[in-house]
Amino acid sequence: MSDMIEGGLESKRDSDLLRGVLDMCVLGVLATRPAHAYEVVERLRGLGFGAVSYGTIYPLVTRLRRQGLVAQESTASPVGPTRKVLVVTDSGRDALGAWRTRWEESTAAVRRVLSQVDESQAGSS
Amino acid sequence: MNRGGWHPKLTTWVDRVDARWHQLGLDATQRRQLRLELVADLSQARLDGAPLDELLAVDPDRFAADVAVGVGFDPPPDGSGDVAAPQRAAREPAAWRLVIADGASVARVAGAGLFGSVVGGVCGLALLLPAIGWVQNDRRMSYHTQGAVMLVIYATAALLAALGGALAVASDCTERSARRVVRRRAFIGLIVSGIAATLVTVSFASATGYSNAAPVVVTELGMVIGVCALGLCLVAMSIRRSRHG
Numbered sequence: 563m564s565d566m567i568e569g570g571l572e573s574k575r576d577s578d579l580l581r582g583v584l585d586m587c588v589l590g591v592l593a594t595r596p597a598h599a600y601e602v603v604e605r606l607r608g609l610g611f612g613a614v615s616y617g618t619i620y621p622l623v624t625r626l627r628r629q630g631l632v633a634q635e636s637t638a639s640p641v642g643p644t645r646k647v648l649v650v651t652d653s654g655r656d657a658l659g660a661w662r663t664r665w666e667e668s669t670a671a672v673r674r675v676l677s678q679v680d681e682s683q684a685g686s687s
Numbered sequence: 688m689n690r691g692g693w694h695p696k697l698t699t700w701v702d703r704v705d706a707r708w709h710q711l712g713l714d715a716t717q718r719r720q721l722r723l724e725l726v727a728d729l730s731q732a733r734l735d736g737a738p739l740d741e742l743l744a745v746d747p748d749r750f751a752a753d754v755a756v757g758v759g760f761d762p763p764p765d766g767s768g769d770v771a772a773p774q775r776a777a778r779e780p781a782a783w784r785l786v787i788a789d790g791a792s793v794a795r796v797a798g799a800g801l802f803g804s805v806v807g808g809v810c811g812l813a814l815l816l817p818a819i820g821w822v823q824n825d826r827r828m829s830y831h832t833q834g835a836v837m838l839v840i841y842a843t844a845a846l847l848a849a850l851g852g853a854l855a856v857a858s859d860c861t862e863r864s865a866r867r868v869v870r871r872r873a874f875i876g877l878i879v880s881g882i883a884a885t886l887v888t889v890s891f892a893s894a895t896g897y898s899n900a901a902p903v904v905v906t907e908l909g910m911v912i913g914v915c916a917l918g919l920c921l922v923a924m925s926i927r928r929s930r931h932g
Contacts, residue, residue: 598728598731598732598735599728599732600728600731600732600735600737600742601732601735615741615744615745616732616737616741616742616745617745617746617749617750617753620725620728620750620754621750621753621754621756621757622757623757624754624757624758625756625757625758628757628758628759634724645731646727646728646731
């Protein structure tokens with residue numbers, strides 16, 4: 563029973579963590595190269611976000627477009643019809659930069675906490 | 688699963704997403720725009736090799752709710768829950784809104800079909816004018832032969848009118864994959880309603896002694912348009928029934 567509760571909490575924690583970082587990771591992926599929604603899914607999976615799906619990314623991209631952080635552009639394709647891809651706007655780049663600063667500060671703080679844990683465990687043993 | 692192209696199952700999936708948007712209360716214009724964007728994105732994903740089963744595995748109700756939140760539709764009071772969890776309970780639209788929405792889409796199909804039929808009919812008659820002139824001026828032709836040839840000419844013009852109407856109705860359809868079915872149904876509907884309109888109008892004309900008085904002609908015209916519009920409405924309703932179950 564407690565395993566189930568812990569499993570549920572872990573799953574919730576994973577979900578919260580993903581929710582907290584995913585929009586900025588989408589911006590990061592698009593800042594590297596414009597893409598359409600499914601391509602973003604594939605690239606995030608390739609970078610280790612195994613849990614993302616089209617059902618997660620498309621609504622998120624819709625929100626980013628509404629917020630003006632991402633825009634849709636048409637690009638000529640050497641084969642087939644014109645492609646529509648998502649590109650990061652100037653506001654999106656600013657948001658990404660600000661998030662990156664906060665992320666680095668937060669991870670540094672977490673790292674310090676974990677170092678203290680490691681040190682205390684090393685001292686007790 | 689086949690890769691690389693649009694699949695009818697995707698149309699069904701998009702229909703379910705659209706139906707959910709409707710339930711949530713998004714207006715027709717917003718839904719149409721969202722649907723166009725979704726279809727374009729899914730088509731591109733398929734062209735780039737997205738597996739069909741993976742796309743179809745996405746829960747359409749949940750997806751529709753998340754996209755609705757994404758576009759700023761009645762955002763939730765808090766950000767709790769799973770990343771892709773529906774953020775709010777569905778709000779059922781009022782019955783009168785559904786009736787108006789259904790009525791508007793049926794009326795649009797009828798309007799497009801009638802407009803296309805008129806354009807097709809006028810173009811057809813213009814193309815067939817030389818043939819009509821030839822039949823009327825050919826004195827070697829017997830009365831019965833002349834009548835039969837004229838019947839063939841008018842039937843051809845009617846077919847062209849129905850084709851024009853069917854093309855106009857299909858062009859209003861957002862999904863390319865569904866256009867063929869819509870075109871076929873509209874064509875058959877226009878042919879059947881055209882025959883019915885002819886029978887009704889000829890009976891009326893016979894009863895009035897084939898009068899060419901303006902009120903009679905206007906009534907006959909109204910009968911043709913009315914019966915054809917009714918046929919198109921039935922076609923539109925049958926398409927809606929088959930798509931939404």
